[in-house]
Amino acid sequence: MNINTRTLDISPDAASIQTHLGIIQNVIQRMSANSSNCKAWCISLVAAVLVIVADKGKPEYAWIALLPTIVFAALDAYYLALEKAFRNSYSHFIAKLHRKQLTEEDLYAVTPLGNLSLMQAEAFNSFSVWGFYLSLLSLVAVTKWVALG
Numbered sequence: 001m002n003i004n005t006r007t008l009d010i011s012p013d014a015a016s017i018q019t020h021l022g023i024i025q026n027v028i029q030r031m032s033a034n035s036s037n038c039k040a041w042c043i044s045l046v047a048a049v050l051v052i053v054a055d056k057g058k059p060e061y062a063w064i065a066l067l068p069t070i071v072f073a074a075l076d077a078y079y080l081a082l083e084k085a086f087r088n089s090y091s092h093f094i095a096k097l098h099r100k101q102l103t104e105e106d107l108y109a110v111t112p113l114g115n116l117s118l119m120q121a122e123a124f125n126s127f128s129v130w131g132f133y134l135s136l137l138s139l140v141a142v143t144k145w146v147a148l149g
Helices: 015-056 059-098 116-124 127-147
Strands: none
Touching (some): 059 127
């Protein structure tokens, strides 16, 4: 039997298990923070574009604000998909730990688990993405038609 594929009889309280879980939790937190940062940056850029457009009196250029909205929506969905994939990895690791099926290869292998493309499509369908960015697109349209021209 290959030494790398033998199962480990290890306690859930072991330092190696806790360190591995901490690493995955940190990755999940970073993906969540990146998703929040996408929203914050998008609002800032869209607001800046609309202020410049209003200042120059060029309402036809308000549509430029759509570009960061679309780009950040895609990036946000990507980070949410990665977050879900790492949560899947975390859950899979915990399940193997409880079934006592962990191998040495499982420790410190921090990889997303699942079909990332499918998860990204699912993230686009979540309210946290379409609800936010659709509202922002509506704001751009209202600003163009009502406030600017």
